[in-house]
Structures are given as C-alpha cells and as structure tokens.
Amino acid sequence: DAGVTQSPTHLIKTRGQHVTLRCSPISGHKSVSWYQQVLGQGPQFIFQYYEKEERGRGNFPDRFSARQFPNYSSELNVNALLLGDSALYLCASSWGQINTGELFFGEGSRLTVL
C-alpha cells in the first residue's frame, strides 16, 4: 500500500508569494492533519480535517488555510509568505477523528522563503 504522499517535495518562494501544498492520505484514512516543523524543533500542529470538515486548528495566522476533498486528499495554502514560514510541512493521515490509532506522516514538503 502507498503511504502518505506529499507534493511538491521541495520548493522555493519569495516573500509575499502564495504556496499550495498537497497531500494524499493512506487509502481508507479519513483524517488528514498538517504540521509545520521548523529546523531543530518538533512538529507544530496547524490543522486537522476529518470527513472534509475542519476539526482542529493550531495557533497559526489566517494566512494559513486548508481544505479536504471528497477523496480525502488535502491542500494547505499559505498566503503572503514570510521568511519565518520556511519549514518542513508534514501531512499526516489516520483512520479516525480522535486518537484511535497512529498518525502516519508523509515525507513532507520543504518550503524555503527568500
């Protein structure tokens, strides 16, 4: 079975630009979460979506938004990029909404903002 897949794997943007990151969960998983991992730190929760509805939001500005599609894939959008948005963005999928089981992470999208 394919694991969680994310695209693109690497990208470089300049300040003020917009970025869209994509995630496909493991087949059968209905929940997708997004995490930001700044170099040298632990992942920080951004959003969780379950059955296409937002179920959790971390302490991130409104420049960050996300959505989940009928096939359970997801997009993370970041507007008006800042230098501090440079990070590894991790997508994780799980079967259920609550902690009924393991979160499976993708390899991440490494965003560099210049």
Add this chain to the structure above:
Amino acid sequence: GENVEQHPSTLSVQEGDSAVIKCTYSDSASNYFPWYKQELGKRPQLIIDIRSNVGEKKDQRIAVTLNKTAKHFSLHITETQPEDSAVYFCAASKANNNAGNMLTFGGGTRLMVKP
C-alpha cells in the same frame, strides 16, 4: 493548551548502553502519548505509544513508562545500536471530539550512539 517539555535535547551513549528520554506534559486530560523517531531528512515514524490506562509498555528493546500523577512519561532504549541514532520526539494528545487527534510535540532529543 497542552505544553510538552522534553529532556535532554542531546544524548550521546556508547553502543550497548541504555538511553532514557523524559517528557512532561501540562494537560491532565491528555491520554495518548506516542514516541516518534525521525532520521535525518526523513518522516517521523511511530516507534511506540502508550495510553493513560497503562503504566508501562514494552516492545523488544524499547519501553515507555507513564506516571499520570506526575504528568511525565519516559522512553527507554536498551542495548543501543548505531542505527538507533536519530531525533526522538515525544507527544501528547487527548481524545476529544472538539480537539480531534492533535498531537503536541516535545522539542526533540538527538540521540547519538557511538560504535
């Protein structure tokens, strides 16, 4: 919100020795505590987890203990091997229909196992 503190930030051991990483959490409602291993440039991968109705769990060379009263949990790796070298993250979560399954991670511990 939940706050997870992790110590030490770096840990160097000799091959064959044991390694212990400790975490504390702030929210007494947290009830799920996973540990993730992240190798350089790779995704975090679950190595062991424990729920609040259990005090200890073991899987081969890895064990986790949980003290709910003190709100701390620890990862124990015995007979360390060079391939155990990685960054380890603890995390905490609570089963809550409003909170979903958001994980709050610690800051990570870089474990180095010297041959």
